[in-house]
Amino acid sequence: MKESQTWIGKPVSRVDGYAKVTGAARYAAEFKSDGLVYGVVVSSDVTKGKILKIDSRSALACDGVIEVITHENRPKVSFWNRKFGDQDSPPGDHFRALYDSEVYYSGQPVALVIAETFEAARYAAKLVVITYELEEYETDFHSRLEEAYAPKETKPGFEKPKSRGDADEAFSQAPHKISAEYDSPTQHHNPMEMHATTVVYEGDDTYTIYDKTQGTANSQAYVCQVFGLSPKKVRVRAPFVGGAFGSGLRPQYQLYLAVMAAKKLQRSVRVVLTRQQMFSFGHRPASVQTVKLSAGEDGVLHSVGHSVTAETSQLEDYMENVVSWSGMLYKCENVEVKHELVKADIFTPLDMRAPGATSGLFALESAMDELSYEIGMDPLELRLANYTEKDQNYFGRSFSSKELRACYEQGAAKFGWSKRALKPRSLREGKKWIGQGVATGVWDALHMKSTASAEFTSKGELKITSGVTDIGTGTYTILTQIAAETLGLNLENVTTSIGDTDFTPAPLQGGSWTAGSMGSATQAACFAVREKIFKLAKKLPDSPFSDAELSDVLFEGGEMLLKKDPSRSVSLNDVLKSSRVDSVKAEGTSAPNYLKELPHARNTHSAVFAEVKVDADFGMIEVSRVVVAVAAGKILNPKTARSQILGGVVWGMSQALFEETVTDHRLGRILNHSFAEYHIPVNRDVPEIDVIFVPEADSIVNELGVKGLGEIGIVGTAAAVANAVFHATGKRVRNLPIRPDKMV
Amino acid sequence: MQKNKIEASGGRGSNQTFKSVPVTIQVNGRKFTCDVEPWTTLLDLLREKFELTGTKKGCDHGQCGACTVLIDGKRVNSCLTLAVMKDGAEVTTIEGLEREGILHPIQKAFIDQDAFQCGYCTPGQICSAVGLLSEGHAKTDDEIREEMSGNLCRCGAYPNILAAVKQVLQEKKVSP
Numbered sequence: 041m042k043e044s045q046t047w048i049g050k051p052v053s054r055v056d057g058y059a060k061v062t063g064a065a066r067y068a069a070e071f072k073s074d075g076l077v078y079g080v081v082v083s084s085d086v087t088k089g090k091i092l093k094i095d096s097r098s099a100l101a102c103d104g105v106i107e108v109i110t111h112e113n114r115p116k117v118s119f120w121n122r123k124f125g126d127q128d129s130p131p132g133d134h135f136r137a138l139y140d141s142e143v144y145y146s147g148q149p150v151a152l153v154i155a156e157t158f159e160a161a162r163y164a165a166k167l168v169v170i171t172y173e174l175e176e177y178e179t180d181f182h183s184r185l186e187e188a189y190a191p192k193e194t195k196p197g198f199e200k201p202k203s204r205g206d207a208d209e210a211f212s213q214a215p216h217k218i219s220a221e222y223d224s225p226t227q228h229h230n231p232m233e234m235h236a237t238t239v240v241y242e243g244d245d246t247y248t249i250y251d252k253t254q255g256t257a258n259s260q261a262y263v264c265q266v267f268g269l270s271p272k273k274v275r276v277r278a279p280f281v282g283g284a285f286g287s288g289l290r291p292q293y294q295l296y297l298a299v300m301a302a303k304k305l306q307r308s309v310r311v312v313l314t315r316q317q318m319f320s321f322g323h324r325p326a327s328v329q330t331v332k333l334s335a336g337e338d339g340v341l342h343s344v345g346h347s348v349t350a351e352t353s354q355l356e357d358y359m360e361n362v363v364s365w366s367g368m369l370y371k372c373e374n375v376e377v378k379h380e381l382v383k384a385d386i387f388t389p390l391d392m393r394a395p396g397a398t399s400g401l402f403a404l405e406s407a408m409d410e411l412s413y414e415i416g417m418d419p420l421e422l423r424l425a426n427y428t429e430k431d432q433n434y435f436g437r438s439f440s441s442k443e444l445r446a447c448y449e450q451g452a453a454k455f456g457w458s459k460r461a462l463k464p465r466s467l468r469e470g471k472k473w474i475g476q477g478v479a480t481g482v483w484d485a486l487h488m489k490s491t492a493s494a495e496f497t498s499k500g501e502l503k504i505t506s507g508v509t510d511i512g513t514g515t516y517t518i519l520t521q522i523a524a525e526t527l528g529l530n531l532e533n534v535t536t537s538i539g540d541t542d543f544t545p546a547p548l549q550g551g552s553w554t555a556g557s558m559g560s561a562t563q564a565a566c567f568a569v570r571e572k573i574f575k576l577a578k579k580l581p582d583s584p585f586s587d588a589e590l591s592d593v594l595f596e597g598g599e600m601l602l603k604k605d606p607s608r609s610v611s612l613n614d615v616l617k618s619s620r621v622d623s624v625k626a627e628g629t630s631a632p633n634y635l636k637e638l639p640h641a642r643n644t645h646s647a648v649f650a651e652v653k654v655d656a657d658f659g660m661i662e663v664s665r666v667v668v669a670v671a672a673g674k675i676l677n678p679k680t681a682r683s684q685i686l687g688g689v690v691w692g693m694s695q696a697l698f699e700e701t702v703t704d705h706r707l708g709r710i711l712n713h714s715f716a717e718y719h720i721p722v723n724r725d726v727p728e729i730d731v732i733f734v735p736e737a738d739s740i741v742n743e744l745g746v747k748g749l750g751e752i753g754i755v756g757t758a759a760a761v762a763n764a765v766f767h768a769t770g771k772r773v774r775n776l777p778i779r780p781d782k783m784v
Numbered sequence: 785m786q787k788n789k790i791e792a793s794g795g796r797g798s799n800q801t802f803k804s805v806p807v808t809i810q811v812n813g814r815k816f817t818c819d820v821e822p823w824t825t826l827l828d829l830l831r832e833k834f835e836l837t838g839t840k841k842g843c844d845h846g847q848c849g850a851c852t853v854l855i856d857g858k859r860v861n862s863c864l865t866l867a868v869m870k871d872g873a874e875v876t877t878i879e880g881l882e883r884e885g886i887l888h889p890i891q892k893a894f895i896d897q898d899a900f901q902c903g904y905c906t907p908g909q910i911c912s913a914v915g916l917l918s919e920g921h922a923k924t925d926d927e928i929r930e931e932m933s934g935n936l937c938r939c940g941a942y943p944n945i946l947a948a949v950k951q952v953l954q955e956k957k958v959s960p
Contacts, residue, residue: 053895053896053898054895054898054900056903057894057895057900058887058895059903060900060903060906061878061887061891061892061894061895061900061903061906061907061910062838062878062879062881062882062887062891063836063837063838063839063877063878063879063907064838064879065903066837067837067840067904069831069837069841070831070837072835082794085791085793085794086791086793092790095795098795157821157832158828158832159821159823159824159828163823166794166795166796167794167795167796168794168795169792169793169794169795170792170793170794171790171791171792172790172791172792172793173789173790174789174790174791230938231902231904231938232840232842232848232850232902232904232905232936232937232938232939233840233842233902233904234841234842234843280902280903281902282840282902282903282904283901283902283904283938283939284902285938312841314844315842315843315844315845315847315848511902512900512901512902512903512904512939513901514901679898680898680901682898683898683901683939683941683944684901686940686941686942686943686944687901687939687940687941688940689940690940690942691940714843714845714847715842715843715845715847715848715936716845716847720936720938721940721942722933722934722936722942723928723929723930723932723933723935723937723942723945723946724926724929724930724933725942726929726940726942726943728943729943
């Protein structure tokens with residue numbers, strides 16, 4: 041008998057690591073095609089108005105320039121606005137680039153210059169002269185707060201805020217209370233890879249599209265709907281995606297423009313956005329939140345009030361779950377929550393890593409900290425005093441699993457929380473104030489219908505395929521691990537190919553649902569292959585399995601063996617060879633089992649402990665250490681899982697201290713649309729981060745018991761840092777980011 | 785703001801015939817000779833003409849470091865380098881670090897330490913780390929962090945990038 045090999049739960053190095061460290065991994069802008077031409081986008085210089093005239097003559101006169109596409113000469117697109125919708129679009133009229141003369145926002149694409157070389161297209165793009173009639177605009181939703189409204193139709197995935205009890209009455213009667221307003225700025229995803237699409241024209245109105253996307257099927261459906269193409273003639277591939285964080289959840293305009301140009305010219309086209317243009321589409325919406333908390337002397341919450349007003353575009357009503365967490369994270373009978381929107385002359389916001397929870401939990405968890413000081417109670421004790429085992433948002437249903445208490449305990453122990461003095465401004469080291477803060481994180485464990493294919497060949501190779509992408513999350517690696525373990529193979533015998541609409545359909549990659557959903561689908565496909573191989577083995581002459589059931593056998597070391605008598609075994613490829621079968625193939629699907637899942641709240645949790653050092657003279661803030669304890673069900677790969685959490689924590693630090701898209705509202709234009717001025721952390725900003733995975737068994741969320749890790753690292757972190765800044769300095773900053781000027 | 789105001793924008797420059805300039809650049813030990821426009825960056829030359837797409841474009845403004853290559857052994861932002869400036873230079877890109885099927889120690893360390901997620905900043909990080917190691921002045925954790933701060937990583941793999949550089953420094957100590 042060969043040595044038993046398990047892969048699930050092992051810290052395996054990324055299977056796509058070699059491709060990524062050698063430059064062999066190809067991203068959307070890196071696929072070659074004969075006769076490829078380059079498109080450069082001309083962006084609107086004005087914020088709102090109408091295009092009166094576009095003069096492309098000078099541009100067209102340049103060497104190598106082929107065409108300038110505008111709303112006046114574009115190919116036909118669907119007349120129906122709803123055809124421009126996609127799997128992640130909010131209700132409303134969807135934006136259509138180069139559709140007509142309307143300009144809705146600054147930076148809107150208004151023309152595409154196409155040339156034989158990138159240099160010629162870039163140069164000629166500056167020569168296009170556009171005459172606009174200007175209209176009045178307002179890009180600052182803060183100045184229109186009185187126009188706030190609650191949309192009737194909401195976005196898929198949005199939970200209508202549910203109030204309960206009488207929060208006002210409880211608040212007025214309570215001995216301890218706080219009420220505070222929190223401001224979150226606009227943020228842009230800014231993955232390192234700029235959005236890009238290479239359309240390879242295959243002749244006969246057929247296209248192979250390399251797109252930067254989080255959903256190959258979403259891009260394919262969009263292109264087909266908008267341009268009236270058959271899905272048979274449109275293949276979308278995204279084998280590698282250079283980060284996305286939500287920016288690829290909707291088909292972005294570079295895809296639309298590249299296909300438009302390819303269709304018009306019947307040639308292969310590449311369109312790559314500039315870093316500046318990465319600020320010209322979806323973003324995390326700016327919002328203003330009010331949190332009102334009240335409690336008794338014992339810290340037990342009497343009421344929770346949380347309302348948010350957020351920006352959206354003139355076209356669509358974008359909504360994300362900002363306040364719903366406040367109704368479920370702590371035990372409380374009286375909850376009042378509200379979510380409203382204000383329209384501004386901007387592009388529609390878009391889901392960005394942990395949409396809603398990122399800003400909502402910053403406010404709630406800052407407010408909990410404020411309440412703890414109001415009562416004079418340790419902030420961790422306050423959270424424990426309000427711990428809940430029931431989801432009161434949904435009639436007190438229980439959690440599928442919830443190890444948040446263990447997160448608090450293990451995180452606090454590792455951090456040394458018990459040694460912390462409650463009083464702010466009590467720790468100083470030279471010229472620096474030192475502070476420590478804690479916050480809770482929560483996110484959903486979502487389950488989306490997913491399909492994967494598995495094929496085992498007589499050479500002993502297992503091939504896994506699916507349309508799903510890997511945006512850096514480690515999807516290639518975990519699917520390979522799951523497949524290898526299920527069929528008892530080595531990792532080297534498994535090849536995972538994903539990000540292609542020619543493969544089985546998969547959902548968008550987002551919301552932390554990919555690992556659990558796609559992992560379960562892959563496991564199901566491998567189970568089906570196992571069963572097929574077993575059936576073949578039973579039929580072999582003198583088969584040791586003739587009387588056995590599938591449950592009587594083990595798959596290990598490339599072999600199938602009887603549990604009772606492991607000496608009776610046969611190698612899987614021999615089964616196929618003896619049966620004269622070249623390969624065995626099966627599809628597997630994982631879909632939500634509502635009867636099983638809905639009676640439970642399904643969530644990941646975290647406890648984040650942060651320490652900061654604040655320069656007493658200059659207000660420079662440095663995060664000196666972070667401990668994060670995470671409960672997220674089964675961990676498929678502790679190595680890639682830890683990286684996911686590290687990334688999330690870095691994002692949370694960034695939210696707390698750096699990130700802010702600044703608009704000059706007089707001009708309606710973004711001021712800091714570059715990496716020099718839109719600050720994100722660099723290596724020097726990031727301290728040691730301790731990641732603890734608290735064991736959590738879950739048999740409800742999906743077949744694997746995996747809850748996903750993409751978002752749980754970020755939520756909670758910003759509040760932990762902000763609370764640490766308060767502890768260090770006694771200054772409560774409620775408008776992010778906490779820049780040094782807010783300290784002095 | 786005045787209503788019905790008319791504004792025209794664009795038209796910066798004049799239409800023009802582009803004149804190419806011949807350059808010879810040694811990339812990863814291979815000699816490339818071609819004609820480039822004077823404003824072609826080394827980055828675009830590598831990616832679009834030589835099909836060496838391992839070197840990445842993340843901002844095109846020298847702000848992110850994704851385009852880092854080694855020119856005559858020194859780490860350089862190839863997006864801020866015009867190709868014509870480097871006639872006769874020796875360039876090493878990410879594709880040139882592996883020798884005879886053996887990964888450069890820093891490439892291996894990046895895999896071992898999981899020093900990347902999406903992989904897009906990785907070639908730049910690795911070239912920058914190779915440059916840093918040969919500069920020889922980063923020894924402490926904080927020095928490594930500081931010296932690697934010209935390379936942005938939006939996935940936030942920084943602690944693992946630090947660990948990867950330390951792994952190679954450690955290996956060097958063990959076997960100089």
